[in-house]
Each structure stands twice: as structure tokens, then as C-alpha cells.
Amino acid sequence: MNSFFREKNGNESCFILIRHGATPYNEEFRLQGRLNIPLSETGVRQAEELASRLKDCVFSTILTSDLIRARQTAEIVLKRVNAIRIVVSPYLREASFGPFEGKTYSEISKETGIPVKDIIERGLDSLNGVEKREDLYTRVTGYLESFVSSGSTGNGGRILVITHGGVIRILASKLLHRDFSMLHFRNGEGIVLLHTKSGWLGRIIGESEICEECDLLFRSSRDR
Numbered sequence: 001m002n003s004f005f006r007e008k009n010g011n012e013s014c015f016i017l018i019r020h021g022a023t024p025y026n027e028e029f030r031l032q033g034r035l036n037i038p039l040s041e042t043g044v045r046q047a048e049e050l051a052s053r054l055k056d057c058v059f060s061t062i063l064t065s066d067l068i069r070a071r072q073t074a075e076i077v078l079k080r081v082n083a084i085r086i087v088v089s090p091y092l093r094e095a096s097f098g099p100f101e102g103k104t105y106s107e108i109s110k111e112t113g114i115p116v117k118d119i120i121e122r123g124l125d126s127l128n129g130v131e132k133r134e135d136l137y138t139r140v141t142g143y144l145e146s147f148v149s150s151g152s153t154g155n156g157g158r159i160l161v162i163t164h165g166g167v168i169r170i171l172a173s174k175l176l177h178r179d180f181s182m183l184h185f186r187n188g189e190g191i192v193l194l195h196t197k198s199g200w201l202g203r204i205i206g207e208s209e210i211c212e213e214c215d216l217l218f219r220s221s222r223d224r
Helices: 003-007 041-054 068-078 105-112 116-122 133-149 165-175 210-223
Strands: 013-019 061-065 086-089 157-163 190-196 199-204
Touching: 013 165, 013 210, 041 068, 041 210, 061 068, 068 086, 068 157, 105 116, 133 157, 133 165, 133 190, 165 190, 165 199, 190 210, 199 210
Parallel strands: 013 157, 061 086, 061 157
Antiparallel strands: 013 190, 190 199
16 A cells, blocks of 8 residues: 555645646637636647556545536546546636636737736736635635545545646645746646645645655655
């Protein structure tokens, strides 16, 4: 049995959060937000590559946003990994960008006067009709914490979360204490978060095997 399950005391749950595969809107530099855009051919291939990377992992659950690009990614991954179930939740959706959804970054820049570089690095938090980053953070962490407190993690274990770039950026910014403007996650990239009695620990997924990330973080929590 993997050391994570052999050594852990049941008080910690490890979430591996991964951004969904690419969509045509990603490829057109078009803002998606809550729009329900399916994976492109490239996105399907990315999801299959992710599934291959995860094929030796054991997950108690796969959580996914209810938007189709995330659900398709999760369903492709489930075919290759050992997981008991998929749980679909609207709480894991991307931020809402209101009237700017479906528009390219260039179009948004012309409409708002915000340079494209600033839109990419800092987002649209200052504009009306856009879900604020603080609200996004509260929504997602509240859901993950309620998932843990409900006992749904199966007394701890690994939980794979297929979600969105904005979700992962705000969690990495807040919980890993990183500069939001410097954080960019490509499709198939993400972070690992360990929920403990004293709060959250985390790291950006590096070059090590994804299956080992929870072990690395769990050992770190034991050494604190």
C-alpha cells in the first residue's frame, strides 16, 4: 500500500486540483467563465495524457465542476484511474465574468480600456458584473471544507479535483501565498492541497509523479 495511506492518521485529506483540458475558446484566447464549452481535439488529447499520468494513482473520489469541459476531462480520467466515484458540483465552477464571457481578450481590452497584459495577469476583478476573487475563494474553499467535514473523503485519502484556471489561481494565491499576477496554469496543470486540523498546506505540482505529491506534502506536515 502507498505510504500516504499507511502512515496518515485520518485527520488529513489531500486534494489534487487540475485544470481541465483545452477548449476552442482557450485556443481563441476567448474568456469562458460559466459558458459551457466542450473540449477541443487538443483538450481531449490533454485529458488522455493526464489520465495516463494518473493511471497508477488511487483516489477516494473525483470531484469535478459541472461545466462540460471539466466533466469531460474527469470522465476521460476515470477510465484509467482507480476511483470509487465522480461527484459533480457547481461550487467548483470557474468564476463568472458576466458580460465579458465569450469575448476575446482584445475585445475586452477595447471595451474597458484595460491592457490585454493586465487582463491576463490581474483579471477583471475591478469591473461590475464579475465575480470577485474573494467570493470565488470563499465559494471553493467552503465547498472543499464541507466535503471534508461531512466525512465524504472516506477518512482521508486522495481526492482528484478537475476544475478551472481561475479557481486554481486564487487558491494558489491565498493558500500558497503566491502573487496572483504571476500565477498561470496551463491545461492539465495544477496544485496539491493538504487539509489538516490546523489549516491548509500546499504546493504547485512539479516534475515529480502526481501520485507522489500527496506523500511529499503529508511528510512535510509531519515535520512541522
